[in-house]
Each structure stands twice: as structure tokens, then as C-alpha cells.
Amino acid sequence: MQDKPASHDGDGAPGRIVDSLKGKGGHLIAPPEGFIVKGNEGPLKQGELERAAQFLFAYNIIYL
Numbered sequence: 001m002q003d004k005p006a007s008h009d010g011d012g013a014p015g016r017i018v019d020s021l022k023g024k025g026g027h028l029i030a031p032p033e034g035f036i037v038k039g040n041e042g043p044l045k046q047g048e049l050e051r052a053a054q055f056l057f058a059y060n061i062i063y064l
Contacts, residue, residue: 030059 014032021028033055036045044052056062 030055030061 012034014034018028018032033052035048035052037043037048038045
């Protein structure tokens with residue numbers, strides 16, 4: 001099974017999540033970001049968890 005990068009063009013998980021968020025009245029606070037998973041569903045490929053943490057830090061995203 002090959003690693004699959006998430007798409008950034010509205011297809012794949014980031015696009016579905018954005019559509020769901022907007023459909024429920026939400027709005028984006030940062031651009032969608034995809035992460036590479038092993039196979040079709042994961043887990044995350046090595047190094048992607050750290051990249052996700054850097055993404056959150058770069059946009060000062062915290063959960064209150």
C-alpha cells in the first residue's frame with residue numbers, strides 16, 4: 001500500500017472537513033492542511049504528527 005498525501009483542492013479529508021464546518025455555520029481560522037497517511041486511512045506517516053504541531057503553532061491555534 002502506498003502512502004497517500006491529502007489533497008488541498010477540496011477533495012479528500014481537508015475538503016470534506018471544510019465543507020462540513022461551513023455547512024454548520026463555522027468559518028476557517030487557518031487554511032486547510034493535509035497530512036500524509038500510510039495506506040488509505042492511516043496512521044500518520046512518520047514525522048506528520050510533528051508537522052501538525054508546527055502547523056498549529058504557526059497559526060497560534062489553541063483550543064479554549
